[in-house]
Amino acid sequence: MDRHQTEKDDEASAQGRPTLKTLAFMTGLGVTTVSRALKDAPEIGAETRRRVQLVAKQIGYRPNRAGVRLRTGKTNVISLVLNTEREIMSFVSDIIYGVSEVIADTPYHLIVTPYSRSQDPLDPIRYLVETGSADGVIISRTQPNDPRARYMLERGIPFATHGRTDMGLIHPYHDFDNYAFATEAVRHLAGLGRRRLALLGPPVELTYHSHTLNGFTDALSEVGASEIPFNTVSIDHSIEQIRMRTAQLMRRDVRPDGFVSSAAAATLAIVAGIEDAGLKLGREVDVVSKQSSDLLHLFRRELLVVNENFRLAGAELARSVLGWIGGAAPGSLQSLSMPTEVLAYRRPD
Amino acid sequence: MDRHQTEKDDEASAQGRPTLKTLAFMTGLGVTTVSRALKDAPEIGAETRRRVQLVAKQIGYRPNRAGVRLRTGKTNVISLVLNTEREIMSFVSDIIYGVSEVIADTPYHLIVTPYSRSQDPLDPIRYLVETGSADGVIISRTQPNDPRARYMLERGIPFATHGRTDMGLIHPYHDFDNYAFATEAVRHLAGLGRRRLALLGPPVELTYHSHTLNGFTDALSEVGASEIPFNTVSIDHSIEQIRMRTAQLMRRDVRPDGFVSSAAAATLAIVAGIEDAGLKLGREVDVVSKQSSDLLHLFRRELLVVNENFRLAGAELARSVLGWIGGAAPGSLQSLSMPTEVLAYRRPD
DNA sequence: GTGACAATCTGTAACGTTTCAGTATATAGA
């Protein structure tokens, strides 16, 4: 009666990582029972369940990921897809930490899937989907009509986008309200008496370009200010390019007396350009900039800043993907983060 | 004679991702033969090999990672272990890209394994080793006597450290020559007539603390300058802390007329502190700083900078780990990166 | 005492791969 074991079970006592077989041997149960007991299946007796779980904890049993993955197809992997050339530096670091924070006490691992300038952004996505390498995907640099989102939606693989799309398709996203950022920025500049404003925004292909631009122009007409076009560059351009163009612009007859900038590094370049042209921040011109870490006010105290929290974005995106994987409705996994009011660390008076 | 198949093989034609079975069915060979043909095993006929590889390419066969991993234990994963609180921002981003660059055309995936302040740094390593989650590991924030390196060396898992250890144990590393950085920095400051120098270095527990400090003090005596102690803070401290301490220091009677700073963000804080005390960079005091992205000269043109290339570090570290996995001698996988000469973007004259 | 039924537990097969121990054929040597 207590001789249930087959001869093979004895091997289970061999050293190495404990498996279900080890647990089965130790508890005198079958591997099936052990497997089910560990996941609280209903047809397992309460005492058995407790016993198995106790032993499992004691010997530090951890399910073999390859075994689970092979059998079930579940990878327990979230992939973060990043552009290795154009991504904002602090974005990469913070979003990774945000994601990590959320998946820390889940069985999920985070894998980073990079793609470079030259590649079709769809390439890494195709790879992930075709090889079934991840249960969920996070993408950034979202476009209004984003082939990646469409592709993943078609294949039914859970994902979340940093930034919204505009294709009439529903999927999880997290976005910063760049419309609100731009309007706030313009209003603030107007409050300082600035009347001719220039915008250094994201590149046209990204969705938040139009969000930012719309906020900018709407607020311009609201406050009765005018735009000095500055769309030969975007925050994707090099520091040197932006600096040079800014200096050119500031040497014109009609030059802006205010800037709105969508990224901190670009703001450094704008300020350098302004100073190259012999003008002074806070005197001839003011700049409102987004930043993701609290450093711009050290750069020039006259800078006006709005904070965008990428770590929070990472956490939200991770929560969204996990939610979708867990069966939640994609439409319920969308979030928008509001900008803080414009922060002036020290206004000259 | 052409009826080798068992009844089961017919299933192979079912849709879904192609497997070895699919290939075996299509080529009329056994799965073993296909498996061996794909990895250029010697006992496979030349024509068969070519035929199998052609078909495999045509239908886009990709080995199932879970299958390989389960059978062989090979994960094809490199894990980058990061501290989610203390890591330098640009370090995270650049090192990831550097690693990605190297593993791009290998079967390896990069997984990011985070740990937080509260945790024992050994925890994530133990997890990786115990669960066999990675074939190779990259760690940063290396200490002279680093329990993580010792642990991995004992278990025989390939790894590389960013920074050297000092335990008499041999393992791959990549390091920036911080001794050379500090000596160069001091010499340059001395060349500008600076005589009382302060060092804002890494925290004491990291190996490159003493490298930096030794370079600093050695060069001090070489040029006959003296040290103003500034070791109540390190580059790990918050911007606010560093700023405050710097301002305190600069208001003393004997204050430094030169700083050496090991990190760009810390340098921003130092400069802010200097200016808080009513002094001017380039006049009363000069600062030499390491930076990893080319932004400090925009901040204050008087800053003197030395570049440390983290992307290259990432690439080197990845190459080292892959090399070790591939059977190279750990001692042959060590590299040291020399600092550029101190760059002054524009010296006031 | 029998049958029905629920409550627990179990072995087998399969996921895709590689390794092991072969098998079949051809070639060569005697």
Place this chain on the structure above:
DNA sequence: TCTATATACTGAAACGTTACAGATTGTCAC
């Protein structure tokens, strides 16, 4: 013609897990 050997291929087993389809109890109504 026979044996030995090299060449080219093969099936079965195993890695650790879960799903499926039972199997073994005990309880209860009749």
